[in-house]
Amino acid sequence: MSTERKGKITSFVVGAALLLGGCSAAVNDEVNGDVSDTSTPEEVLRIGQTSGIPEVYTTLWQETGSLWQTLVFRSLFMPAANLTDVTPDLATAYSVSADGLSVEIVLTEDGVWQDGTPVSVDDVVWSLTTALKVTYIKSNYVGAFGKIVGGDAVIAGTETELSGISVSGSTINIELTQPVNDFIPLLGQFAIYPKHLLENADLLQLQNDPFWLNPVGNGMFKVEKFEPTQYITLAPSPTWTGVKPQIQRIEVTGTTDPVSDFEAGKIDYLITNDVTIIDGLESVDSVTKSPVNALFLRYFMVNANADNAPFDNPKVREAIIYAIDRATIVESLYRGAATVVNSGIPAGYPGYWSGAEDYAFDPELAKSMLEDEGFDFSRTIRLRYYYSDPTSKNFMTAIGQSLNDIGLTTDVQMFQGDATTGIWTTRDYDLAYKGLSAYSPMEWYLEYTGTRANAVWGDQSDIVDLVSTYSQSNTSSEQESILEDLQRLDQQKMLKLPLYQIGVFIYTSDRLNGVPASLGNPWWRYDLAFENWSVSK
Amino acid sequence: MQRFLVRKLLVLILMALAISALVFFSIRLSPVDPISYLADPDSAISKDKLDELRAALGLNDPIIIQYFRWLFEVLRGNFGYSLMTGQPIANILAQRVPATLELAGLTFFLSTVIGVGVGLFSAIKPGRIFDSISRIVAVISIAVPEFFFGIILIQLFAYQLGWLNPGGRELPGDATFWDRAPNVILPVATLAFGLVGALIRYTRNSALDVVNKDYIRTARSKGVRESQVYIGHVFRNSVGPVLVILVFRIPLLIGGSVIVEALFQWPGMGSLIVSSITSSDYPVVMITSMFVAVAILVASFMLDIFKALADPRVRME
Numbered sequence: 001m002s003t004e005r006k007g008k009i010t011s012f013v014v015g016a017a018l019l020l021g022g023c024s025a026a027v028n029d030e031v032n033g034d035v036s037d038t039s040t041p042e043e044v045l046r047i048g049q050t051s052g053i054p055e056v057y058t059t060l061w062q063e064t065g066s067l068w069q070t071l072v073f074r075s076l077f078m079p080a081a082n083l084t085d086v087t088p089d090l091a092t093a094y095s096v097s098a099d100g101l102s103v104e105i106v107l108t109e110d111g112v113w114q115d116g117t118p119v120s121v122d123d124v125v126w127s128l129t130t131a132l133k134v135t136y137i138k139s140n141y142v143g144a145f146g147k148i149v150g151g152d153a154v155i156a157g158t159e160t161e162l163s164g165i166s167v168s169g170s171t172i173n174i175e176l177t178q179p180v181n182d183f184i185p186l187l188g189q190f191a192i193y194p195k196h197l198l199e200n201a202d203l204l205q206l207q208n209d210p211f212w213l214n215p216v217g218n219g220m221f222k223v224e225k226f227e228p229t230q231y232i233t234l235a236p237s238p239t240w241t242g243v244k245p246q247i248q249r250i251e252v253t254g255t256t257d258p259v260s261d262f263e264a265g266k267i268d269y270l271i272t273n274d275v276t277i278i279d280g281l282e283s284v285d286s287v288t289k290s291p292v293n294a295l296f297l298r299y300f301m302v303n304a305n306a307d308n309a310p311f312d313n314p315k316v317r318e319a320i321i322y323a324i325d326r327a328t329i330v331e332s333l334y335r336g337a338a339t340v341v342n343s344g345i346p347a348g349y350p351g352y353w354s355g356a357e358d359y360a361f362d363p364e365l366a367k368s369m370l371e372d373e374g375f376d377f378s379r380t381i382r383l384r385y386y387y388s389d390p391t392s393k394n395f396m397t398a399i400g401q402s403l404n405d406i407g408l409t410t411d412v413q414m415f416q417g418d419a420t421t422g423i424w425t426t427r428d429y430d431l432a433y434k435g436l437s438a439y440s441p442m443e444w445y446l447e448y449t450g451t452r453a454n455a456v457w458g459d460q461s462d463i464v465d466l467v468s469t470y471s472q473s474n475t476s477s478e479q480e481s482i483l484e485d486l487q488r489l490d491q492q493k494m495l496k497l498p499l500y501q502i503g504v505f506i507y508t509s510d511r512l513n514g515v516p517a518s519l520g521n522p523w524w525r526y527d528l529a530f531e532n533w534s535v536s537k
Numbered sequence: 538m539q540r541f542l543v544r545k546l547l548v549l550i551l552m553a554l555a556i557s558a559l560v561f562f563s564i565r566l567s568p569v570d571p572i573s574y575l576a577d578p579d580s581a582i583s584k585d586k587l588d589e590l591r592a593a594l595g596l597n598d599p600i601i602i603q604y605f606r607w608l609f610e611v612l613r614g615n616f617g618y619s620l621m622t623g624q625p626i627a628n629i630l631a632q633r634v635p636a637t638l639e640l641a642g643l644t645f646f647l648s649t650v651i652g653v654g655v656g657l658f659s660a661i662k663p664g665r666i667f668d669s670i671s672r673i674v675a676v677i678s679i680a681v682p683e684f685f686f687g688i689i690l691i692q693l694f695a696y697q698l699g700w701l702n703p704g705g706r707e708l709p710g711d712a713t714f715w716d717r718a719p720n721v722i723l724p725v726a727t728l729a730f731g732l733v734g735a736l737i738r739y740t741r742n743s744a745l746d747v748v749n750k751d752y753i754r755t756a757r758s759k760g761v762r763e764s765q766v767y768i769g770h771v772f773r774n775s776v777g778p779v780l781v782i783l784v785f786r787i788p789l790l791i792g793g794s795v796i797v798e799a800l801f802q803w804p805g806m807g808s809l810i811v812s813s814i815t816s817s818d819y820p821v822v823m824i825t826s827m828f829v830a831v832a833i834l835v836a837s838f839m840l841d842i843f844k845a846l847a848d849p850r851v852r853m854e
Binding site for chain 2: 134204208213230233260261264418
């Protein structure tokens with residue numbers, strides 16, 4: 001073959017590769033529609049996400065939602081920053097009976113889906129019912145909506161409709177089997193989905209329905225373009241009947257270096273609890289750092305089942321926490337971005353028990369407790385974790401060393417396989433390092449309920465009964481009393497060893513105006529007064 | 538030649554089948570359950586619902602049945618669906634493959650032109666300044682991790698000078714191919730820099746080997762122009778070993794460079810392979826593994842053809 005011919009073949013191959021790349025862009029443009037940006041730079045809010053852009057538009061039922069989700073889908077109510085107080089959103093009014101067993105909700109007539117279809121009571125009923133049929137959904141919703149009359153049957157699959165819901169015009173009546181004190185606040189988190197676009201979806205895999213490639217919401221913003229793994233752009237929804245937003249475009253992109261991105265003016269908004277990023281942003285003058293009130297806890301789950309002696313002994317479990325200098329480790333790793341906690345309810349939260357034991361570091365006490373209980377020091381303690389960030393790995397190394405210092409042998413590893421199976425089913429561990437991003441302090445205790453919890457901890461009916469009583473209580477004094485009782489039980493049993501609460505921070509550039517002075521948990525929905533946000537030049 | 542090609546083709550098909558079985562069964566040995574993987578450890582998902590989904594996806598069937606069912610569908614052109622995203626794998630590949638081909642194609646072209654060109658020129662003028670500099674550059678290229686070089690490029694061109702974007706293949710407002718073309722510059726430069734060093738050294742050494750051969754001396758003594766000596770004789774005879782490197786570089790590039798893709802948020806095959814392995818998204822892992830394996834087999838096949846065309850002795854064997 002001549003040189004010239006070889007050269008032509010080579011050129012053809014390279015050209016074809018480039019052409020293929022160009023054609024893919026053309027195909028993408030055909031599928032997603034050409035997007036022309038007519039916004040001026042000062043009308044565009046740029047959000048950075050260190051976790052990147054997902055492959056699919058994550059459903060709010062599975063993850064409660066970032067800004068680019070909660071601005072697109074509305075709920076019946078709009079929670080305040082404390083996530084408890086609510087104002088009407090898709091609902092114009094509501095009432096709860098004195099016994100807490102009946103809820104009446106009046107739906108607004110102003111709600112419109114972004115395809116022009118009105119939001120109807122059918123959407124609400126379908127959403128509440130479907131929440132009990134899907135595979136992947138937050139446990140809070142199942143716990144609450146499962147208390148609707150007929151909920152158990154729908155969960156079990158023996159019924160397809162909730163018998164406890166009835167409709168009259170635009171009024172929805174919900175009957176409960178028992179009072180659920182956070183039913184209304186949870187309805188403020190629960191996004192209503194369009195029945196007419198999702199009723200034929202495979203409910204076992206609702207999160208994978210093609211609807212999510214181009215979701216149709218009913219909120220202030222609509223998804224203009226969702227480019228998997230690359231970016232998401234939102235534009236004001238033409239069907240929005242509320243106060244028009246000042247921001248005309250939201251661009252969400254992944255960022256691997258948010259410090260440089262803020263310095264270069266490439267992003268305006270970022271949520272993070274990464275210590276490295278927090279440290280780096282301290283030197284950036286053009287950002288405002290806002291700590292947020294988020295229950296982001298880290299703790300050890302103890303495999304305390306009777307088949308895992310000696311960790312079925314509460315004294316052994318208690319000794320372990322005395323062996324760990326949590327204050328020093330947390331301070332050295334998080335440098336002020338985390339605080340030690342002694343129960344599932346941190347100081348400052350309603351119901352916090354001020355008499356809780358603080359488990360101050362005392363290695364001698366830990367050692368003597370273990371000796372008193374006849375602990376075999378040659379037994380290897382299996383420490384497992386699933387977080388892959390460097391700080392978590394360093395933390396686990398430090399924990400292992402702490403236990404080694406009092407003569408214990410440890411085996412520190414990441415879970416082999418998925419953590420959910422590892423923690424709840426396989427249970428090949430003694431202590432599992434785990435996290436909880438909680439909607440409310442009660443979520444810490446909700447973890448003790450359910451059949452899978454029994455495999456790890458055995459029957460904990462005393463805790464379960466208190467949790468049930470709490471969920472039916474409507475007075476704050478009674479709720480705080482129950483929470484205190486739960487904390488006492490927690491400390492007696494030591495089934496979970498509390499470690500620390502991670503600080504979460506929202507960073508905003510100096511271009512961004514109108515952001516509320518006090519910000520709530522960014523992973524739950526609440527009133528951000530987004531219509532007041534603006535971006536200056 | 539025909540018998541040679543048919544024989545090579547049959548071997549390729551058999552090897553592809555063997556690799557498919559190896560990939561399928563070894564992946565199924567993974568302890569990760571893809572259904573539970575989607576369930577956040579912090580949330581309480583109903584075990585019954587997970588079991589129902591597992592059965593609906595055929596994950597409870599005997600493994601041998603799963604293999605043949607999968608193989609049959611792949612041969613029919615049905616690559617199946619991702620367990621993680623529910624998207625047809627063909628659609629996922631339609632997004633990822635062009636991005637990878639863009640990166641791989643431009644990197645291959647750039648590194649080849651620079652590597653072979655610099656290597657040849659160094660061999661033509663050995664010991665001169667150009668040769669010394671090129672050898673230093675080659676060593677740096679091999680020694681410096683590509684992610685480090687990439688970070689330097691990002692800091693300089695994206696943040697300090699503001700000329701280019703720090704990452705992403707497509708950004709908001711990129712409506713056409715030419716809008717997003719600048720986004721490929723930094724990742725290509727990073728990848729090409731890492732590849733060019735070995736190519737410079739191989740080409741230089743191979744060319745130096747040939748330059749001292751008798752037939753080169755003969756060509757010169759016959760009065761052949763110097764340029765013709767290098768192009769017609771030195772290059773043609775030294776490109777053989779370099780060709781092996783080049784051909785096998787193609788499937789490696791197609792398999793994706795995970796580090797560069799992570800650094801530049803490039804949605805290529807590398808990041809897809811890693812994310813699917815991490816989440817035990819079996820269908821995607823199997824298809825992407827087969828994709829890379831077939832690319833390597835085809836590259837090897839192409840190399841055999843080139844060698845057979847260039848050297849009849851290979852065909853006779």
